[in-house]
Amino acid sequence: MIPAAxxxxxxxxxxxxxxxxxxxxxxARVMAGGHSLIPMMKLRMADIPHLxxxxxxxxxxxxxxxxxxxxxxAMTTQHDIINHAELTTACPILREASLQxxxxxxxxxxxxxGNVANGDPxxxxxxxMQCLDxxxxxxxxxxxxxxxxxxxxxxxxxxxxEDEEILTTVIVPFHGRGYAYEKQKRKIGDYATAAxxxxxxxxxxxxxxxxxxxxxxxxTPIWSxxxxxxxxxxxxxxxAVNAAVEAMLGDIDPQEDNRGPVAFKNHVAGIILKxxxxxxxxxxxxxx
Amino acid sequence: MxxxxxxTMTVNGKEEEFLAEPRELLxxxxxxxxxxxxxxxxxxxxxxxxxTVEVNGKSVKACTMFVAQADGTDVTTIEGIGGPDALHPxxxxxxxxxGLQCGYCTPGMITRARKLLEENPNPSEEEIRFGMAGNIxxxxxxxxxxxxIQAAATQIEAAKEAAE
Numbered sequence: 001m002i003p004a005a006x007x008x009x010x011x012x013x014x015x016x017x018x019x020x021x022x023x024x025x026x027x028a029r030v031m032a033g034g035h036s037l038i039p040m041m042k043l044r045m046a047d048i049p050h051l052x053x054x055x056x057x058x059x060x061x062x063x064x065x066x067x068x069x070x071x072x073x074a075m076t077t078q079h080d081i082i083n084h085a086e087l088t089t090a091c092p093i094l095r096e097a098s099l100q101x102x103x104x105x106x107x108x109x110x111x112x113x114g115n116v117a118n119g120d121p122x123x124x125x126x127x128x129m130q131c132l133d134x135x136x137x138x139x140x141x142x143x144x145x146x147x148x149x150x151x152x153x154x155x156x157x158x159x160x161x162e163d164e165e166i167l168t169t170v171i172v173p174f175h176g177r178g179y180a181y182e183k184q185k186r187k188i189g190d191y192a193t194a195a196x197x198x199x200x201x202x203x204x205x206x207x208x209x210x211x212x213x214x215x216x217x218x219x220t221p222i223w224s225x226x227x228x229x230x231x232x233x234x235x236x237x238x239x240a241v242n243a244a245v246e247a248m249l250g251d252i253d254p255q256e257d258n259r260g261p262v263a264f265k266n267h268v269a270g271i272i273l274k275x276x277x278x279x280x281x282x283x284x285x286x287x288x
Numbered sequence: 289m290x291x292x293x294x295x296t297m298t299v300n301g302k303e304e305e306f307l308a309e310p311r312e313l314l315x316x317x318x319x320x321x322x323x324x325x326x327x328x329x330x331x332x333x334x335x336x337x338x339x340t341v342e343v344n345g346k347s348v349k350a351c352t353m354f355v356a357q358a359d360g361t362d363v364t365t366i367e368g369i370g371g372p373d374a375l376h377p378x379x380x381x382x383x384x385x386x387g388l389q390c391g392y393c394t395p396g397m398i399t400r401a402r403k404l405l406e407e408n409p410n411p412s413e414e415e416i417r418f419g420m421a422g423n424i425x426x427x428x429x430x431x432x433x434x435x436x437i438q439a440a441a442t443q444i445e446a447a448k449e450a451a452e
Binding site: 001003005006007008010034038039041049053104108188189 | 310332333347349404419
């Protein structure tokens, strides 16, 4: 498998990246770990005359834990996330989700920035970041701006990012101890048939805040506000969970593909969400 | 476009220097340019792990890295881990415990397992299966691969203790 020829750049500053992007416009693309882009290039589904490798841009590295939030440099890998004890204490769902992405070799290369910026509905981080209400920092020729993960995704591979911008940082608010990332896949390394990210806040047996997002069940990740609301003000009993599942099913729009027909995907989505809510609530109540 | 780049990398401790198109995949660089035919091409689509090598201390599928990305890196292949004259404990263990049948996946398995044991010297069976999930074997059913890695882990730890 031989991709189309390209010129290769390895700038070491964000300014250097932006310069190349401005010069070549559509013909240039940035690459983080490359484990989505390189397969596309090998299949010649992507033809990128000017390839900008971000590996040397130090500014894009780092896990910065502040009060109430963590700032992940775009080049933070899943391997970095899994092995960062302090981060796991502050935001354990990041580790739980990262462990369910691809396989060890891919996790050494796969980055949080690439995963969220790519816009592939199969990627796990976009839904997770919507659940957590994360913010994405984008830098372009006109400076820096911040976009909520919940506003970032427009369609498959279409995001709010402009061609001459790069995503530099993902800002993740801390979440409480009621959390779960649950994923159904056909085999290790596969994208989700359905995945659910859930955070719940427990106040004396009552769920006072809930956030639910689903992966690979539409052409974008789906943050289901109504599904979360169905749990709020309840003790997360069976009726509340069923109501949340019903609300979620109203928000997703799965398509038939080699992971199954629509009815099957709806079925799996419901089961996965139930499992995620159950685990998150068990944790919120201190049982797990 | 696509003009050749001057590449330098260290492979198994040896400095290599050559001109290559940036789009060349690292697995072809290693196998066809530098004659390290230990890492194999199984699927060439990042799934099977037969091409696993170590790049700057990370287990990497060499079919999913351009040679340009590997410019300036330190690469280890199975040839740098051990050979007929001095088998690595993992190679010994795979032979002893029948951790292979056709052997095609074995270089990738051992290269990955070595990194796994570096990060986790005493893994449980579950940790081994999880840590080896990026390497596919179509012969063994994995049972003996797990056994081999467990045996090697014991062996490596014993050797470490003896040295102390």
